[in-house]
Amino acid sequence: MLAIDPAKKLSFNRLISNGDLVIVYERHDNMKAVTVSEGSVLQNRFGVFKHSEWIGKPFGSKVFSNKGGFVYLLAPTPELWTLVLSHRTQILYIADISFVIMYLEVVPGCLVLESGTGSGSLTTSLARAVAPMGHVHTFDFHEQRAGSARDDFERTGLSSLISVRVRDIQGEGFPSEFAGLADAVFLDLPQPWLAIPSAAKMLKQDGTLCSFSPCVEQVQRSCETLQNCFTDIRTFEVLLRTYEVKEGKMENLNGDNNDSNGSLPCKRRQRSDGSYAPDTSVSSVMARPCGEARGHTGYLTFARLKCL
Amino acid sequence: MSSSANGNNSNNGRVTWEGCSVLLDINDGDRLVFARLSPAAKLKIGNKNCSLQPLIGTPFGSLFELDGTSLSPLIPSPQADATNNEEIKEDGQPNAESRDNRELVDNNTAQTLTGEDIEAMRRQGAGGNEIIEALIANSATYDKKTAFSQEKYRRKKQKKYAPKVLLRRPVARSICEAYFKKYPSKIGFLRVDTLSLLLSMANVSANSDILVVDMISGLLTGAVAERLGGTGFVCNSYLGQSPYSMDIVRIFNFSDEICKRIVRCPIADLLSSKESPEQTLQVADVNDACNVESQSNDPMGATANTDEISHSPGNGISDLGTENAENENIPVIRACKATKAGEKAPQETIDSWKENGFSSLLIAAPEMDIWPLVRDVLPLLSNSAPFAIYHQYLQPLATCMHNLQLAKMAIGLQISEPWLREYQVLPSRTHPSMQMSAFGGYILTGTKICSSSC
């Protein structure tokens, strides 16, 4: 997923080869991760797609099924991965993830601690942010989840940037070997306040912490605990409003030109340079917010370790 | 984090050094000042000119207090510190408290200490904190105030008589927030959550070559370079012959390795077919704004070493982003490094981009008609490359999205508008902040697909 090795730059028009992870795109709300395997097929409502026909095509290609249906094959990114990964837990989504990375000031070379790993949605973006020389140590007390996450990081090619360990972070705290070494700590735990004192020990001075909690009562308790060693404690909620765009014709009530009859078929006259030919019918591109949206994910509480 | 170039950057850039760029947060964000530390650098706080010398060699995150005439480090108390209760002022709701303000009469006679008295104390060498204590002792109403009003009173006096200066690291987050708060027009009203989303959606990651059209003073270029960490390239491209300003790039403490990865290129050169001879000529006489400024001598004395975003002490929000801010805030930080960010992209590099395509595209061009630009530069991306375009208006993005759909140039197209709400969290008094930014811009994202020919 990442160009950890500078010799294999992402920008090269890479061709799909056997064993590659591809994101099969049907529609923006229907995607799937597939590992290309010479003899395999992908079957969906559009028909049967032979993997062997994908090999050698560039990422971004449109490929066809036996019935003439088509999908696109995209190169995986952390954003696409978050949309296709298997949900073993609740996960963080793009708006929260991107804000967390920016607000924790995670940059290449950082050492980041995370708990719990969950489905690894955030971990994938953390790994991208610390690459190529940093590292993410992520902890979950659920052995099976930790194992599945490890498998996923193998599949997405991130295992050199991420170490997954099984540990009860609320009970035992982070391992002392990281004391004073972490640039940033991220918590997505049911009782984050239990892990905060340990997180404080792990951080470098002025290091950043973020705790994600769905409920305001959790935030309340975390903030009380943070007062002891942290400063610049701030809580946010981040959401996204998406828009749908369509071209439509508006009826012209003035009647000042005889083309204004709404029942006339509206012909788009767009020139190839993008400008519109003069046309008396009123057709325009319009945007409006989508009717449904995610209304709440969780609160993000950030803090900095006090300088003493 | 990178090592060299930042002088004695032994502590991962977490301790300041001489020549380092810093963000000074004065009195909890009332004033935000970018400065370059040097023994001679001075900053005017209130009516005092204080030396920034004591800040050199101290950890970022340190808090200083102006007590008397010089800045001295403030050791935070181990218990709850006042700065965390920042928003007490927002609601005076007393919590389980017996006192209320029914007896408070507001008639200007409450304070018996006069301005002359305070001056006299000053002459006798009283520090700021002593004056505050004297003001409290001489206030007839202080004891009758609720605890919250008392705290508010103390903080108000503290801002005036013992101002605090917080030393912050100039990174994408703090720089974007500072400009958004004090001078948003310079960065096209791009809010920090929107910036973060742009960087994620464009998959900005190590070893990638990112094509950028940055008409927001270099904030986007700097934020991308920060994420590349001295690998790959950020290609700051421009229409016409003169590059867009990249002032803000110099506020980051970039190492030479990172600076080298920020290059400039006219869009025309990227679009022209490979061995076109005239394009190199075209660029030779362009005045690189960045270089010119960094070579200029210091006409304004040492105090000019600061890039002040705000000149309105005690008033964080109101009169910023107005025209006067524009004139007063000419950025004057001078790069004192050998390597300059924003050299002309070498021809071999341009050729390799033409051959292999860029890994992604980022545009923040608030004044530009987006669609013709996108139509021209999108083919410069490699297939399956993501892109993210910022605009403060919805319509240009809607038109662009529609046309990309018709031309079948991209899939996964989406326009989104980030929404960010901050909360006050206090025991039994948790609620959303009374003030919020209602708008942080729109972004259009998508993935470039192979044209029918491939």
Ligand SMILES: C[S@@+](CC[C@H](N)C(=O)[O-])C[C@H]1O[C@@H](n2cnc3c(N)ncnc32)[C@H](O)[C@@H]1O
């Ligand atoms: C909501 S999930 C995290 C999701 C993750 N942020 C993501 O984006 O995919 C919470 C995880 O915390 C783990 N967890 C709960 N209590 C824990 C503890 N005491 N120590 C370590 N992990 C714990 C759970 O097993 C679960 O996998």
